[in-house]
Amino acid sequence: MVLIVGVLVRWRAEILIVSLVVAGRIWLGHEVGPMVAWLIFGGVAFVIVVIPPSRRFAYGRFWCLVDRHRLRTCLRQARARTMNLDGALPFMLWARPTKTGERVWLWSRAGSSSGDIEEALEYIAPACFARDARLHKVRKLSTLFAVDVIRRDPLDKSTPLGSPLGKLGSLLGGRGIRESAEPITGATITPLPVKPREKKTDRPAVVNGDDLSDYID
16 A cells, blocks of 8 residues: 555656547547547647746656656665665655756755755766756755756856846947946056266275275276
């Protein structure tokens, strides 16, 4: 019974999606016929792929499902200790898309901690087909933590990032900037006068009747 409940919890999203598709296909088949029902399903899938917001939503949710299964498999196969002494893995609560990838929340069981998962991060990244994996801890509750699966870096782009000041300048046409700014010109440098050096005379230096020219350079 416990095994069945565990399978239902792990595959809850897939079971829900398949159930909705089968129920919708049966209902539409009775209402409009099987051919039209398949055309409707194909049209819905085409709209989801074509529209960018819905495509990003479906893409992010797809990788969330993949991460949950791949993360569980990785924690079982990793060389680092990720289970407690009874062989139980942390509870995988939910997964959500982020700007850099996905975040999978976990709840550690008695006998395990987030430090065990931190030692297995180098195995989690390749298991989830990602570029990196990081651990996110909750300070208020040590049993709750998350694994951030990093797939992309928003700053790693060939094109420069846009600036709101640049957009404002383009809207104003550069008029406000030209009126308030002064052109930069080169500074005027006045050369300092150079005092000419006095020429040495060939007259010997005589002090009190003594010739000191041999001691003066």
